Structure formats: C-alpha cells, structure tokens
C-alpha cells in the first residue's frame with residue numbers, strides 16, 4: 510500500500526552469499542535514518558549476484574519496484590529496470606561496475622551511483638599478494654616436485670631466474686580511481702616506481718604515483734612496464750584496451766594483473782604469451798566469460814594466480830563501508846543535492 514506523496518526506498522541486499530548479505534544492524538540503521546516522508550521496504554527474498562551478472566530479481570522485488578523512488582541492490586537486472594515506475598529517481602549499486610540497465614536509466618535522467626572505490630583496500634591487498642608471490646617465485650616449485658618432496662633451488666638460482674625485487678621494477682597502473690590509487694600506494698611503499706594512466710590526467714597524481722599519463726600514451730608506456738595493473742572501468746573506450754598488439758609491447762618477463770573486467774584484456778592473446786613464456790605470469794580475478802570455462806588454459810598455468818571474481822571480498826569491512834556510503838548518499842538525495850560519484854552516461858562510469 511502506498512501513501513500519496515510518500516517516497517519508497519527498496520533495499521534488495523539479502524545476498525545469498527554471507528560475505529555480501531546485509532547484516533540486521535545495517536537494516537536497522539537504514540530504517541532509523543529514514544528522512545521524513547520516506548518509507549523503507551526491505552526485500553527479504555534472497556538475491557545472488559554472480560560476477561558481472563546482476564541477480565535475477567525475486568517476485569518480491571518485482572512487485573514493489575513500480576512504486577520505488579530509490580532502489581539499493583547489487584547491480585540492476587534488465588527485468589527489474591523494466592519494472593521501474595515514473596517515481597524512480599535514484600539507483601544505488603553495492604557493486605562497482607555499471608551494467609547496461611543502469612546506463613539506460615542514467616541516460617533517462619535517473620541518478621545512478623555505484624560502489625566504485627569501496628573495494629579499493631581489499632583489492633589492492635590482493636594485487637600486492639599476487640605480484641609479490643610471482644616476483645619472489647612462490648609458484649616456481651613444480652607441482653610434481655612438491656608431491657614427491659623434491660628440494661630444488663634451480664628455478665630461483667638458475668641463469669634465467671625470474672626472481673625480482675619490488676624496488677627494481679616499474680609498474681603501469683591503468684585507472685587511478687579507488688583501486689588504482691590504493692595499488693599505487695602499496696607498490697610505492699615497496700619501492701616500485703609507478704606510472705599511472707587515467708582518462709583525465711589533469712586530475713593529477715595520487716600519492717605514490719610518480720607520473721600520470723592519458724590513455725593515448727599506453728603504446729609508449731607498455732614497453733617500459735615490468736608490471737601492468739588493469740583497474741579501469743569497462744566502457745566503450747576501454748573494451749580490449751589491452752588487446753594482443755598492446756600485450757605484445759610488454760617487455761619479456763612482465764606481469765599482467767586484471768582486477769577490473771575481463772573484457773579489458775584480450776584473454777586468448779594473454780594465454781598465448783604466457784604459454785610461450787614471453788610473460789612472467791598473470792594475476793586475474795575477472796575473465797571475458799564468467800564463470801571461466803573449464804577448457805580455458807589459464808586454469809592449468811602455475812604462473813597464473815586466478816580467483817573467481819572475489820578479489821574485493823572483505824567479510825568484516827564491506828558493510829561498514831557500504832552502509833556509510835549509502836546513508837550519506839540517501840541524506841543528500843533526500844535533501845535534493847547532487848550525489849558525488851553519480852555516473853555520467855556519456856562516459857559510462
């Protein structure tokens with residue numbers, strides 16, 4: 510039942526996976542923070558976001574969506590966007606990516622905000638863990654040797670040792686938002702010299718970034734990079750940003766990290782360069798197709814650390830951050846002021 514003039518907030522965050530599920534305390538905090546004239550509908554039906562796919566909407570959320578003034582969920586499924594009524598003014602996603610339904614709503618004038626930046630700290634830890642493990646050779650004992658208990662130092666001490674110190678390496682961090690900046694800070698603390706790539710270099714260098722360039726400089730920067738970290742959003746401009754031609758510009762022995770979206774990197778070309786020994790290794794959380802098909806050669810390469818789109822998991826801190834961001838945005842929205850970080854449909858993020 511809706512009361513005329515009443516604004517309805519729909520909270521659709523009962524994630525099936527406990528690490529993402531909204532805790533009772535956060536639900537209570539949202540209810541307690543409702544501005545005057547707002548009613549909160551907390552959807553109790555479970556939702557289950559899988560990688561880039563927004564969860565299939567429950568019957569419960571489909572029923573309430575037509576009256577929503579604001580919607581808070583993990584992404585936005587096309588079927589749910591299609592149920593939005595004329596009252597819908599704001600969509601907030603607990604994920605960082607921007608799907609097509611969100612872009613379409615933004616183009617129609619709905620304010621759309623995301624959790625860009627919110628995952629920066631755990632993801633930067635994940636990047637550092639993967640890269641340091643490769644530089645220091647944690648993958649070098651062959652599986653067969655381990656199973657048989659063979660003590661072999663040759664992979665580290667041989668003439669073609671791939672072992673490196675962080676402080677002798679140069680990194681190219683593509684995307685200098687929340688994630689890129691947090692990665693740069695950590696790498697710089699280890700002595701790695703960091704060059705950053707961002708769409709608007711005039712916005713400057715976050716701490717730890719020695720130099721900032723625009724995307725047009727990629728071809729001249731890649732040959733200088735011992736490590737490239739992809740942390741830019743998927744947009745029309747960034748699709749296949751690292752295609753086969755650009756990956757081949759990396760020096761022999763370089764490492765490729767992708768924490769953004771699979772479509773930014775040409776995966777087959779990456780797998781070929783890894784199989785040929787041209788690249789030292791890769792650290793991948795996202796893939797062109799998710800789930801990564803069992804036939805992908807990446808599964809079976811010891812020099813590839815791969816995780817199933819979970820680099821941002823932080824069971825103890827996610828909701829603390831997400832709740833704080835949501836409540837701040839809700840208060841601003843209710844006060845009629847512009848929301849920081851609202852996506853620009855022309856740019857796609």
Ligand SMILES: NC(=O)c1ccc[n+]([C@@H]2O[C@H](COP(=O)([O-])OP(=O)(O)OC[C@H]3O[C@@H](n4cnc5c(N)ncnc54)[C@H](OP(=O)(O)O)[C@@H]3O)[C@@H](O)[C@H]2O)c1
Pocket residue numbers: 605606607624625626627628629632683684685686687688689706707708709710712724740741742743744746747768769770794795818819820821858
């Ligand atoms: N693996 C995961 O679970 C996971 C979790 C969170 C996020 N992500 C992905 O990572 C992306 C980045 O996340 P974030 O939180 O760091 O986002 P963010 O804070 O919005 O930062 C995006 C950065 O990318 C830059 N950028 C945009 N277009 C570019 C281009 N054409 N070339 C180079 N740089 C470009 C932006 O440049 P300006 O600063 O100049 O605008 C900005 O620095 C997200 O869009 C999402 O797809 C993945």
